[in-house]
Amino acid sequence: MALFDTPQEAFGALRPICIQLTKVQTVENVKELQAQLQTVSDSALQELQEYVLFPLRFTLKTPGPKQERVVQSVVQCVTFVLSATCVKKPALFLELFSELCMCLASPSAPRQLAPLSEELKHSVIQSLLALLHSAYGDVIMSLYQPPNLPHLGFAVSLLLSLAKEEKARQIKLAALKCLRTFILQCDCQEYHRPLDEEDKKQCGDLFASFLPGMSITLSQMITGDMKQGHMVVISALRVFSQAISLVMADEQLAQIPPEKEKKPALEESRISELVVHRGLEWAKGTAAKLSILIKKVVASASVHSHWKVRQELVETVHLLMLTCSQSLVGSVSELLKALVSLVNDERPEIQARSNEVLRSITVQGMVAENRPLTNILSEDLHSLATALPRLMNSQDDQGKISTLNLLLGYLKLLGPKVSVVLNSASHLQRLSKALVQVLELDVRDVKIVEEKRWSSGGLEDLTNHSVHSKYFRFFTDDRILPLLQQICQVLGYYGNIYLLVDHFMELYGESALYRKQAAMVVNEVVAGAAGLEMDGLQEREAVLGTEDLKGVITSVLEEYVDQANWHLITSMESEEAAAELAMKYSGLLAVASEVHSQPLPPLDPKPTVRSMNSNIWQICIQLEGIGCFAQALKRDFRLLLLSALYPVLEKAGDPTLLISQTARGTMAKICLTCGYGSVPELINQNADYLVNGISLHLRHVAHEPHASRVLEAMLRHSDANVLPLVEDVVQDILTKLDQCHSDRASSFLRVMHTLMKMLEKQVPVGESEAAEDPCEEQSQLPLYAQMAKDVTERCVHLLSAKSLCVRLKVLDVLELCVMVLGAHENVLLPLAHRAWPPLVHRLTNDDPLAVLRAFRVLCTLGANCGDFLRRRFSKDILPKLATSLANQAPVSARAGPIYSHTLAFKLQLAVLQGLGSLCKALDLSENDLNKVANICLPYLSAKQPARLQEAACSVFLHLMQMDPDATWLFLSNIWCPHTYQPPHPSLAPVNLHGMAKKRNEFTDNVQHLLDVLHRGS
Incomplete structure (x- = not known):
């Protein structure tokens, strides 16, 4: 609490220490004065302001070197006085301003900063802020008179140097805050009266001289070292935008009369010649220079790692578009680009604010040079489409994210007008080239990717589960692929679906280099055309009808499942793959012999790992596309199941894990969208057409492996209800097993193994029981037992096959057959009698792998028919x-x-x-x-x-x-x-x-x- 409330009382208490400080300038005397000042009321101190400031100012103005501790204590005491009082005299304000600035300047080179401690620099800046805030009424405007231009310029130069060169973050922030106060844009508005238009004009005219230096230094800070911290960048960005808006405001420049462009009259003071006389030519030249800096600032801030910097950029763009859209016409495009790219920012608050600012600009209708906003956006999109292939090839991941965000923003803002851009063949070509280029896959070793396994969840888990991670040649950032997918979806949502699909399917068929990327684009385009996850976008002019969408999907589906694009070599580990390759090539040889006189070159029996991995990814992408098509058509996709389900099931039985997992996810999507409760229900309700397809394909040797895979997938992914439906086709497979050589038996045996596993599962769960009559006839056997008996009879002869792979598969099948027939001894014992001689050979004279499997079969036989084997064993x-x-x-x-x-x-x-x-x-x-x-x-x-x-x-x-x-x-x-x-x-x-x-x-x-x-x- 103040002890001295009247000036007289306060004067008596302060006079001795003020006299003492005038005589001897020490830290102790300054601190004693500040201690006494704390006992004086603000009203009394206001009356004694100049008296108290005199010894402090005297200390600062004393010639010769001074101790930093003394100067710092004096500056802090001045700050205390200014914080408690108002400066009502312009002369006192200007003198204090000059004296405080001189504390920062080097005595030998006044235009340079003195080598001071960080604490002293910070104290001086704080004192300057206190002085600016203590200015009473119009006193502060005295600083913006032409004669005071050198003082203001000196201060601006010092503060810019501090903001740029100092390492201490608090000094940088304080200097930037002081600069904002200089341009009358301080956050603490309660200290200042509202500025009228004349004040703004006066301030703007004076700061026009400083704008080049300020803008250059501030832009260097914004685009400089990331280690300086996001708050420094935000503050610099705020000063940058506010300084430009003050000097380059459209309203201010529009009020300049023509005579202002003339040279100043001779009677004007010489100092006024330093003030920039703003006119049209000056405005154009300054705007051209500023456009270069604005472009750099926007490019840096729009991709800054801290979201608050990007948020401040939105406010910067809003301010400049609001105040300077005519004077900064050359920068409008860059400013709009910043907003457009931030529309898709990862932070929802930035997205919302960017959309809000864009809507406010759209409401204005016309921007630079009275051009409609949509025209500017269209021109910018044209320009971006032209440069996109080059940018995608040359930029790093962060640059690609920025560019793709910009492209996505343009597409969303243009909405239905996107079709105008796509109707330009050259721009569609450039856009598609860029997308196909950046989506090129890195077909790395699939075995590494296959380390992931599926969760045993429901349909929702299967559709949401990431089957595999795609790796791309030209980017590694996980944020880029979703951006590319969104771009393709928006193109499909607003664009001409026929034009887009035709164009990318041409690329699909043009070269294997483009096929995977083109298929990825088509999948997303179809999803966008169907309106999947397109919430929050402008309404399109016409919604695509179901019949039109179904027609497009049908044509793409036919291309995907065509034999040339579906039956690709994905592995040489299995014998049937090599046989399939040889069979296809022999067909080509036959055709070539009729058409050409020269034969084709000999077959390369070892396709490269890269080519096989590329084929795996292509099949996976096409499977993903089928799932996407099902989601697009929903229940209407049931009409396409006749052409889609058979090939999907074929891939669900593929030996390559990546393909089978993707096919499983596709089946789950089909179930959810078409109204099936589960994958078994999907298979069972469509079993008639699937079985018919399997029977037809079994008649052709070239299609046997594919047909067996379909049946295997049906058995693997269905339940016991499917057994009566596939009984006939199982007999067809067994007949083929009787007729084929061992080199073609592998795929059939895989089906039998899957069938036996299914039957064995149905027997612990108690769904099958042994017949009560021990003398039952074959016709009385349950279906599961009859199937197991038939399989065993047809497989026994293959126990002596030359192929080790076939022998191993037969042993696996026999083990399961014995387990299924364990309750039917009168059926099992004759079969065991037939199988015993070749089984003995496997146990006693075979590869160790076969011996191992055969011993397992022997143990299973012993558990089910011990008395029969005792003597033989x-x-x-x-x-x-x-x-x-x-x-x-x-x-x-x-x-x-x-x-x-x-x-x-x-x-x-x-x-x-x-x-x-x-x-x-x-x-x-x-x-x-x-x-x-x-x-x-x-x-x-x-x-x-x-x-x-x-x-x-x-x-x-x-x-x-x-x-x-x-x-x-x-x-x-x-x-x-x-x-x-x-x-x-x-x-x-x-x-x-x-x-x-x-x-x-x-x-x-x-x-x-x-x-x-x-x-x-």
């Missing part, structure tokens, strides 16, 4: 297994850790893991059990890999369940930790071979097994 298999395990035991005992990754190890492990349960299922005799125990004994050694030891222990655990006494005796002869005393002296002592042995490599495992046996007993 003992005679045909057990001796071979004993020899094989005995020969391999020394190898595994001395092998290193890498051995566990070998096929030999996996075979040993599988046999040991299955042998115990097999012995139990076959109920082997004591003699055979003893053989098994001897076979497995070497694997109880601690030298063996741990997993083999565990598997061998599992065999003995099964043997314990079958004959615990014999197993105990066998193990005790290997290691026996106890001595057994006879219960009566007349009995002979118990003597086991294991009693006398020391601990060895078998001890731990045998001890563990004996402990288990004792606990069980």
Whole structure:
């Protein structure tokens, strides 16, 4: 609280310290004065303002070097006084202004900044701000009189230097704030009276001299180092726009009379010659120079990483368009570009404000030179379309984002008038060239992409799930692809759908280089034409009818599923792919022999990885297109299912994971849009036409693999309800399996394997039961059992096929057949009898992979028909297994850790893991059990890999369940930790071979097994 309320009381308290400070300028004296000032009321201090300021000003004006601490304390005290009082005398205001500015200037070079501390610089700027805010009434306008131009220019120059060269962010911001106050655009409007037109004119005339230097320096700050912080850029942008709007305002320049362009009269003061005399020629020249700076500023700020900078750019454009659209006619296009590109900003608040500003400009109707806004936008879009291919090729990702945002903004704003641009063949060509160029895919290794797996969700999850990530040659930023998709959609929404689809389908057919990109564009164009996700856009002149849209989609669909674009080589891993390639080429040879005298060059049997990956992506994009077409037509797409569903299912059965996943997503979209509750329902309700198509294609050798894939996909993605519907076509496949050679059997076997997996799933869930009558006839078999019987009968002969791939697939099919027929022993046993001889060969004389699979089949057979196999296993298999395990035991005992990754190890492990349960299922005799125990004994050694030891222990655990006494005796002869005393002296002592042995490599495992046996007993 103030202690001194009257000037007289305050004077008495302040006089001693003021006199002391005038005599001795020290930090202590200044601080004592400021402490005394805090005890004086504002009204009393106002009366004593000049008296108090005198010793402080005297300190600043004293010649010679001064300590920075003293100067800083004086400046801070001046700031305190000015903050509490008003400066009512213009002379005092100007003197203080000059004295504070001199604190920043170098004594040796007044036009340059002095090498001061950051704290002192900041204090001086704050004092200048306090002075400007303390100006009472019209006092501040004295600064804008022509005679005071040098003082103002000096201050502006110093502040610009501070804003640009200082590293401290707070000094930069303070200097920029002070500059805004100079142009009477301070945020704190309560300190200033509202400016009238004359004040603005006076200020604008004076600042015209400073505008070139200010605009250049500020533009350098805006486009400069990103490390300076977004607040500095925002402040610089605000000063830049407000200074230009003050000097270049249309209203101000329009009021200049013609005589103002003449030279100043001789009687005018010399200082007034420094003031720029604004006229039409000056305005044009200045506007031309400013247009260069505005272009740089807009280009930098529109792509700034911080959203608040982009938001401030919107306000900058709004201010300049509102005040200077006539004087800055050459910059209107750049300013509109900034707004148009920000219409699609990632921040919703920037989008909303950009749209609001554009609407306000549209309401004005005419902008620069009275041209309609739509005309300017059309011309700019023409210009951008011309430059687009070059820009897409030369810009970095951020530049591409800016350019594409601009293009999208133009398209949205022009709305229905987009067709005018598209009707120009040259501009459509340039636009399409740019889109096709930037969308070129990087067909990298598909195996890397296939690491993703599908979630087991519903239809919504499948349609929303990202099947794969596309990689592009010319960009990596994830924001670019959605922008390109939006551009294509808006083109389809407003443009002529027939013109666009025809043009891009011509590119599709023109070259394989354009095919994938053209298909991506067509997919999005169709989505846009259907109005998918087009909310918030202007209404189009005419909505495309369903029949017209269906006609366009039908033509594109026919092109997509044409054999030349659908049946592409995507892998050489499967034999049928190579056979298919050879078959296609042989057809070409036949045609060539009739038309040309020279034969075609020999077939390259190894298509490149790049070409196959390119084919995979092309098929995926076309599948995505079919899903998009279904979404566009909704339930009306049902009419196109006859031509779409069969090829989609074919790709759902494709061995390439990327293709099958994409096809699955397409089926999910078809279900959702066409009103099917699930994919099985979709397949079952259209099974008649699908089965008919499969039967037709099975008649042609070239189409057999594709037909089998369709059937496999039907079985894989449907349910048990489809079985009666596909019964006939399954018989057709089995007939083909009888007739074909082993090299063509692979695709058919894949279908049979899928069928058996489906039947096996239907048998744990209890949907099938064995017949009660053990003497049932074949005609009484359930459908699932009859199918399994037929498949087994047709596959047995292929167990001896030359192809390892075929043998492996047959073994997989047989294993499932045995599981399905387990409840029908009278059917299973004859089939097992037929399959036994070739199965024995697979077990005893084949590739280790085949042996491994065959042993799995043997275990499954043993679990389902043990009595039938007991003698056969003992005679045909057990001796071979004993020899094989005995020969391999020394190898595994001395092998290193890498051995566990070998096929030999996996075979040993599988046999040991299955042998115990097999012995139990076959109920082997004591003699055979003893053989098994001897076979497995070497694997109880601690030298063996741990997993083999565990598997061998599992065999003995099964043997314990079958004959615990014999197993105990066998193990005790290997290691026996106890001595057994006879219960009566007349009995002979118990003597086991294991009693006398020391601990060895078998001890731990045998001890563990004996402990288990004792606990069980």
